[in-house]
Amino acid sequence: GAVVSQHPSWVICKSGTSVKIECRSLDFQATTMFWYRQFPKQSLMLMATSNEGSKATYEQGVEKDKFLINHASLTLSTLTVTSAHPEDSSFYICSARPSATGYNQPQHFAQPQHFGDGTRLSIL
Amino acid sequence: GQNIDQPTEMTATEGAIVQINCTYQTSGFNGLFWYQQHAGEAPTFLSYNVLDGLEEKGRFSSFLSRSKGYSYLLLKELQMKDSASYLCAVTFLGFSSGSARQLTFGSGTQLTVLP
Numbered sequence: 565g566a567v568v569s570q571h572p573s574w575v576i577c578k579s580g581t582s583v584k585i586e587c588r589s590l591d592f593q594a595t596t597m598f599w600y601r602q603f604p605k606q607s608l609m610l611m612a613t614s615n616e617g618s619k620a621t622y623e624q625g626v627e628k629d630k631f632l633i634n635h636a637s638l639t640l641s642t643l644t645v646t647s648a649h650p651e652d653s654s655f656y657i658c659s660a661r662p663s664a665t666g667y668n669q670p671q672h673f674a675q676p677q678h679f680g681d682g683t684r685l686s687i688l
Numbered sequence: 689g690q691n692i693d694q695p696t697e698m699t700a701t702e703g704a705i706v707q708i709n710c711t712y713q714t715s716g717f718n719g720l721f722w723y724q725q726h727a728g729e730a731p732t733f734l735s736y737n738v739l740d741g742l743e744e745k746g747r748f749s750s751f752l753s754r755s756k757g758y759s760y761l762l763l764k765e766l767q768m769k770d771s772a773s774y775l776c777a778v779t780f781l782g783f784s785s786g787s788a789r790q791l792t793f794g795s796g797t798q799l800t801v802l803p
Binding site for chain 1: 721723728729730731732733736775790791792793794795796798
């Protein structure tokens, strides 16, 4: 089955540090990947949509300059939390959907998003 | 709007059947997914509904009524390992992201299975 690898799984660092999180689709290509943030006992909140070869699309309220997204290939997207502060501490999860043939056709929409294992970020 | 509502918590007994409901108000509805998430882990895909009716996958079934904006996830023969959060998620036409078909998640239903 489709596998998404996310690394690192756990980060503890000092305030002001920049942290890079990688999301890789291991056995499929993904023109689009998604980055979510989840606070304890809350649901996933979409932060941004990462598009291969173009700029990411950010959700309202998400700072583009703080959460830098790069999607340089069809299998890798990175999220960099710049100058992280304690309020950025959260569980960050990426997901990817296989790029099926017939893009924009029903079989593409039926493809579920596959999630990475998440990165637990703690800023001291 | 894209309000997705599901109960916050449910409790059931091992071996029983439980139904988790989800209602949604969203324009451009394209499909509905159910995910299971154990604490501290990423969500795992359970089911997908785009047409009205019931989709069955082993112990899990999911139902959709597009006209009513309603879905449910049915879990049969509950096991202790089924204790988890169950997330209802809807795809819609995300105008800001073109055809990316973003997922909008409900707040999740925390299911506790008791022995």
